[in-house]
Amino acid sequence: MKRSISFRPTLLALVLATTFPVAHAAVPKDMLVIGKAADPQTLDPAVTIDNNDWTVTYPSYQRLVQYKTDGDKGSTDVEGDLASSWKASDDQKEWTFTLKDNAKFADGTPVTAEAVKLSFERLLKIGQGPAEAFPKDLKIDAPDEHTVKFTLSQPFAPFLYTLANDGASIINPAVLKEHAADDARGFLAQNTAGSGPFMLKSWQKGQQLVLVPNPHYPGNKPNFKRVSVKIIGESASRRLQLSRGDIDIADALPVDQLNALKQENKVNVAEYPSLRVTYLYLNNSKAPLNQAELRRAISWSTDYQGMVNGILSGNGKQMRGPIPEGMWGYDATAMQYNHDETKAKAEWDKVKSKPTSLTFLYSDNDPNWEPIALATQSSLNKLGINVKLEKLANATMRDRVGKGDYDIAIGNWSPDFADPYRFM
Incomplete structure (x- = not known):
């Protein structure tokens, strides 16, 4: 029987689009084994903005709403998750949610409006990346056990959709109370405390994470008695284990590995x-990249199409403007850089403080990052810039x-919710 692999060509911003490959094999029906390139950085929903971490956090927590699915297809419409219903005031400044009465955390305690209130207050207090999806002055009230009220100082169009993203996960108040000294950040970085269909059982750093069903989850029971997330750093090893049937899902396979799988005729x-977008982050908060001319020189020197055709084998598209194609607000006429060494040299000549070297950080979290880094190193060398490549553990990077x-x-970015707000 053939196994299957799903492969997503994606978009790219400053550099170009990368791929988001996922591969499926065959193992015992009551067990799921996922091969990933790196450990999660943190499992704290109020801290993580990393897709790699979300493999564990999304199934371990619930949120007020979730995105609807139709078979294996997602959508941009939401439906209730913890919430049974909701309504907004005419001016869109007040949102009231009624909670389902059967949701329970993994320890068996009920999910209440107070849990929602405390989770959001903690999120805003910590104030890291996930909090940026919400108004800073957001007020949360819990008038009774099953009612949550959000008050905004002004209308915020994507508000409902933000409640479906990972940062809006609802955390067990008992855990927050027990580990209150550091707002439970130490504990939640390595453990889960949600009401989702799964919960983390164990984590052996560099080896595997094991998830098991939440016995108190009231929804459809998971088909798997155990989910093992194996850390397999080399993409070739992930592909080999997939081919052998040792794992069900192989994450982050480069295009050449996908092509090899096609030729084996064992995988669809x-x-x-x-x-999903792949970006180069240019640090404009300090010298020398606080010079716009230098950033423009780098942008013109980048061989976007060469990366798309060479590294991605055509499975991608250069970004045009800040909003990816396929999301509302995308502008097909927006300005777009291209590989133009003459323009790159002209901008370079305007740079007042010319650097002789720059550092480029990357990890093995995505197999395309290293060849993109090497291509960037080659392009900038033509301007006289020596690019020092630093390969780090993903969490360190x-x-x-x-x-x-x-x-x-370098980094990848997927929309946290169905609105271009975070891309802007």
Whole structure:
């Protein structure tokens, strides 16, 4: 019997689009084994903005609403998850949600309006990436056990959709109370405390994470008695284990591995578009990349189409403007850089403080990142810039980017919710 693999060509911003491949094999029906390139950085919904972490957090927590699915197809419409109903005031400044009365956390305690209130107040207090999806002055009230009221100072068009993203996960108040000294950040970085269909049982760093069903989940019971997320750093090893049937899903396979799987005739490869974008982060908060002329020189020197055709084998598209194609607000006429060494040299000549070297941070979280880094190194060398490549553990790279300790870094971004707000 043939196994199947799903492959998503995606879009790219400053650089170009990368792929988001997912591969499926055959193992015991009551067990799911996923092969991923790296450990999660953190499992705290109020901190993580990393797709790699969401493999664990999304199924371990619930949110007020969730995106509807039709078979294996997603949509941009939402439906109730913890909420049974909701309504907004005419001016869109007040949103009232009624909770279902059967939701329970993994320890058996009920999910109440107070849990929702405390989770959102913690999110806003911590104030990291996930909090940026919500108004800073958002007020949350719990007038009774099953009613939650949000008050906004002004209308916020994507508000309902923000409630479906990972940062809006509802956390067990008992855990927040027990670990109150640090707002439970230490505990939740390595454990889950939600009401989703699964919960984290164990985590052996560098080896695997194991999820098991939440016995108190009131929805449809999971088909799997155990989900194992194996950490397999080399993409070739993930592909081999997929071919052997040792894993069900192989994450982050490069195009050449996908092509090899096609040729083996053991795996059906399905291709479908994604809104995931790959960016180069140019650190404009410090010298030398605080010079616009230097950033423009880098943008003109980048061989976008060469990366799309060479690294991605055509499975991608260069970004045009800040909003990816397929999302409302996309502008097909927006300005777009292209590979133009003459324009790159003209901008370089305007740079007052010319750097002789820059650092480029990347990890093995995405197999396309290293060849993109090498291509960037080659392009900037023509301007006389020596690019030092630093390959780091993904968590270390994310930490340095968060602290602003880099010149150039690479990352992927998927929309947190069905609105271009976060891309802008």
